[in-house]
Amino acid sequence: MTTSTYLPAGLPAPLPAVDGLDVPYWEGTRRGELLVQRCGSCGTWQWGPEWLCHRCNTFEMQWQPVDGNGLIYSWQRPWHPAHSVLRDFGPYLVVLVELPAAGSIRMVGNLLGPADQQVVIGAPVEAVFEPHDDAEHPYTLVQWRLTP
Amino acid sequence: MSGRGIRGKVAVAGIGETTYYKHGQSPDAEFVLALRAILRAAEDAGISPREIDGFASYANDRNEPSRIAAALGIPDLRFSNMQWGGGGGGVAAAVGNGAAAVAAGLADCVVVYRALAQGQFRRLGAALPDPTVSGDMAYLAPYGALSPAQRFAMQATRFMHDHGVEHGVLRAIAMASYQHAQANPRAVMHGRPLDAETYDNSRWIVEPVNRLFDCCQENDGAAALILVSAERARDLRQPPAYLLAAAQGSDQRRGAPVMNAPDFGSGSFNTVAPRLYEAAGVAPGDIDVVQAYENFTTGVMMAIVEHGFCAAEECNDFFTLENLTAPAGRMPLNTSGGNLAECYMHGLGLQLEAVRQIRGQSCNQVPNARLAMNIAGPMVTPVSSLIMGSEETL
Numbered sequence: 001m002t003t004s005t006y007l008p009a010g011l012p013a014p015l016p017a018v019d020g021l022d023v024p025y026w027e028g029t030r031r032g033e034l035l036v037q038r039c040g041s042c043g044t045w046q047w048g049p050e051w052l053c054h055r056c057n058t059f060e061m062q063w064q065p066v067d068g069n070g071l072i073y074s075w076q077r078p079w080h081p082a083h084s085v086l087r088d089f090g091p092y093l094v095v096l097v098e099l100p101a102a103g104s105i106r107m108v109g110n111l112l113g114p115a116d117q118q119v120v121i122g123a124p125v126e127a128v129f130e131p132h133d134d135a136e137h138p139y140t141l142v143q144w145r146l147t148p
Numbered sequence: 149m150s151g152r153g154i155r156g157k158v159a160v161a162g163i164g165e166t167t168y169y170k171h172g173q174s175p176d177a178e179f180v181l182a183l184r185a186i187l188r189a190a191e192d193a194g195i196s197p198r199e200i201d202g203f204a205s206y207a208n209d210r211n212e213p214s215r216i217a218a219a220l221g222i223p224d225l226r227f228s229n230m231q232w233g234g235g236g237g238g239v240a241a242a243v244g245n246g247a248a249a250v251a252a253g254l255a256d257c258v259v260v261y262r263a264l265a266q267g268q269f270r271r272l273g274a275a276l277p278d279p280t281v282s283g284d285m286a287y288l289a290p291y292g293a294l295s296p297a298q299r300f301a302m303q304a305t306r307f308m309h310d311h312g313v314e315h316g317v318l319r320a321i322a323m324a325s326y327q328h329a330q331a332n333p334r335a336v337m338h339g340r341p342l343d344a345e346t347y348d349n350s351r352w353i354v355e356p357v358n359r360l361f362d363c364c365q366e367n368d369g370a371a372a373l374i375l376v377s378a379e380r381a382r383d384l385r386q387p388p389a390y391l392l393a394a395a396q397g398s399d400q401r402r403g404a405p406v407m408n409a410p411d412f413g414s415g416s417f418n419t420v421a422p423r424l425y426e427a428a429g430v431a432p433g434d435i436d437v438v439q440a441y442e443n444f445t446t447g448v449m450m451a452i453v454e455h456g457f458c459a460a461e462e463c464n465d466f467f468t469l470e471n472l473t474a475p476a477g478r479m480p481l482n483t484s485g486g487n488l489a490e491c492y493m494h495g496l497g498l499q500l501e502a503v504r505q506i507r508g509q510s511c512n513q514v515p516n517a518r519l520a521m522n523i524a525g526p527m528v529t530p531v532s533s534l535i536m537g538s539e540e541t542l
């Protein structure tokens with residue numbers, strides 16, 4: 001491994017959907033850009049990727065860059081390894097982060113830092129790009145760390 | 149009864165189940181388990197299995213109605229129904245679908261069934277072995293949010309945060325199931341009681357919500373129940389357990405991708421439960437006994453709140469072992485031992501237990517139980533719930 005990642009290598013790797021729906025998101029993360037969906041017709045923010053705006057039912061969903069500032073909405077600290085590469089690794093932290101500047105859509109990621117840190121719902125966090133350059137199909141995950 | 153509802157038109161006339169085995173221990177093929185449960189349900193009802201003309205199941209049961217109908221020699225297969233959605237959210241919906249078919253005359257005798265021999269297939273709690281993932285899972289699996297426990301934990305974390313709920317609530321739910329299982333010889337955990345200390349010392353599966361004893365088992369076995377018209381049920385061997393109402397569904401955008409449901413910290417019943425009560429014509433205080441699907445104790449907690457048995461802010465006082473246990477508890481819960489301690493038959497065992505309570509045949513009988521509720525598959529979408537009643541509730 002040439003890159004440092006929060007979780008060990010070998011977990012399922014993300015691939016853009018074969019129908020092309022979320023290709024812009026995964027291309028954006030490779031560039032260090034966080035793109036989420038916003039309706040070009042009515043302005044509704046939406047996540048995860050969908051074809052149709054749930055508010056106005058037009059197919060005008062567009063990809064809009066956001067600054068990656070969020071708040072912890074919920075969290076978990078898994079201990080039981082649900083995958084062979086997590087055996088003898090855990091625990092680790094998973095957070096659900098809402099983005100107030102983007103209609104409070106929510107994104108899932110890991111909370112970087114010690115796994116035993118106290119997690120506070122409502123705490124501000126910022127996006128961190130975690131490249132997986134050595135994967136068969138290289139990709140970049142969006143992770144979160146407490147805003148200094 | 150007239151009108152569009154099923155209230156009082158259909159009854160459970162027979163129930164059947166196989167021996168419940170630990171995961172991977174069934175000596176029978178999964179299809180054989182399904183057949184054994186269906187044959188026992190027919191025998192319990194006192195009908196020929198060839199009278200069955202309809203099938204309803206859920207959670208992508210692998211045992212297709214056409215194959216079962218051929219095996220049983222059924223002369224006229226009239227109704228084959230699969231409830232959409234994985235997990236246990238479809239249990240009560242499958243009963244409701246079968247009852248609707250009977251009420252509407254699409255079939256006369258519908259069996260609702262579920263067979264599981266997970267050792268012969270892929271385990272539920274294990275991660276997908278695939279090296280790549282797309283769609284929703286592309287935003288979850290790479291972060292180690294893989295198993296059902298890890299995909300549902302954050303709903304409960306948020307609910308408990310919002311309402312100041314303490315972990316003792318979950319412990320009481322787990323201990324009630326285990327206490328009831330000690331009186332139930334069918335239960336896999338019969339003879340294995342659970343005390344508070346053992347619960348508190350058990351390992352975390354997912355902190356801060358699921359310890360080991362908060363999570364359902366994995367088991368092999370099968371269960372079945374037979375639905376016929378109320379008139380027909382009255383002529384059969386067992387006291388009928390009448391369907392008063394069944395409801396299924398979920399609230400707005402529960403299926404929004406990557407945990408974006410607007411009312412995220414909930415069990416998904418906020419629109420389903422009011423419809424259920426309205427159709428049944430009863431209120432939470434009328435219900436004598438509750439069977440609530442435990443994928444995790446957290447889901448039970450939220451589902452019970454959403455069905456109006458207590459307010460979210462009252463959880464810490466309401467969910468006590470004393471309140472949750474038969475015969476005298478305020479709301480006896482999972483009186484067979486449920487998914488945690490009787491058997492994880494994807495919740496169909498809980499339906500059978502509701503029928504036994506109405507008949508007066510439970511190992512943990514609630515005295516004079518007349519109205520039984522069954523809640524299925526909290527936190528998933530769609531979810532479902534139903535209310536059964538005795539003759540005097542019609």
Ligand SMILES: [Zn+2]
Nearest residue numbers: 039042053056
């Ligand atoms: Zn729109």
